[in-house]
Amino acid sequence: MLHHTPDTKRAVAEVFRVLKPGGKAKIMIYHVPSWTGFMLWTRHHLMKGKFWKSARRAIFDYLESPGTKAYTVHEAREMMTKIGFKNLDIRTKLCPGDLLTIKPSKRYEAALYKVIWKFYPRWLVRALGDRFGLNLLIEGNK
Helix, strand or coil: CHHHCCCHHHHHHHHHHHCCCCCEEEEEEEECCCHHHHHHHHHHCHHHCCCCCCHHHHHHHHCCCCCCCEECHHHHHHHHHHHCCEEEEEEEECCHHHHCCCCCCHHHCCHHHHHHHHHCCHHHHHHHCHHHCCEEEEEEEC
């Protein structure tokens, strides 16, 4: 839930502070660019003619709770390195939201969304791999 905190970098720094020397932290934050971010951007920005707004902004405003942050792999690596983590392993992973294998929230229960859920190309998203997965998995040592 670190990507929901007002200051994610400060929260990750606190994880580092309380970690035993040599200890390993396993952290998940949200990734941009991701399939979920693209879908949110399409729905809430492109379809409203606000194409200049970013997928990061769509995630911030519409994924789970307002203020949800997402990071690129480079941004995550830079943040973790500056805090002091070593032996970083950072990778992206598809999640149920990227594959639309989750039950739609009330916001997405209209007939149009039922069609989208039914015909969404999950096979293609899986075939393209985890590169655009929403989950950004980070392991690092103190």
